């Protein structure tokens with residue numbers, strides 16, 4: 001079993017990153033960390049080449065390697081901060097670029113509409129991690145759920161939405177405890 005954890009915060013040692021790592025440590029499953037801040041992931045251009053070329057995206061950046069890692073994973077931890085009451089631009093670019101994996105004919109067909117491709121992550125368990133200073137996290141959670149549950153058909157086993165203010169999450173024991181509990185749920189889902 002192997003999980004992939006995607007941290008959408010561009011800041012090193014960020015609160016989102018710390019929570020994601022706490023989830024992963026608690027799950028006690030081999031985990032590969034993908035930090036968007038350390039990668040070059042350009043926005044999707046909407047060229048539709050992936051749809052016509054078996055998922056091959058013409059943009060030459062770090063997303064190609066990220067897609068391979070995602071496709072090899074059994075489960076996921078996906079997190080990001082709240083920016084203007086929704087996901088950040090970096091997370092949105094990451095999500096949009098995952099479109100390419102749907103045209104590699106892996107997993108069940110999404111719907112009766114073939115242009116929706118297939119769902120390689122179908123049924124794979126995932127934990128969502130959202131942070132926010134004060135308010136607006138509801139839409140962030142909703143956006144992540146729409147992308148990874150509705151569109152990619154992952155199975156969301158837990159979701160964290162931590163209101164951190166100006167604090168460091170290391171000083172918020174209840175948030176860390178919720179992250180540990182989420183990790184246990186992810187492990188249970190993977191071992192079921």
Ligand SMILES: Cc1cc2nc3c(=O)[nH]c(=O)nc-3n(C[C@H](O)[C@H](O)[C@H](O)COP(=O)(O)O)c2cc1C
Pocket residue numbers: 009010011014015016017080081082083084085086131132133134135136164
């Ligand atoms: C561009 C930007 C927009 C933000 N928008 C919001 C917001 O709408 N609501 C809020 O409560 N906090 C907002 N914040 C604060 C972040 O959500 C908060 O600091 C978050 O925990 C950062 O996560 P990180 O430590 O993982 O980077 C914003 C921060 C930035 C930089």
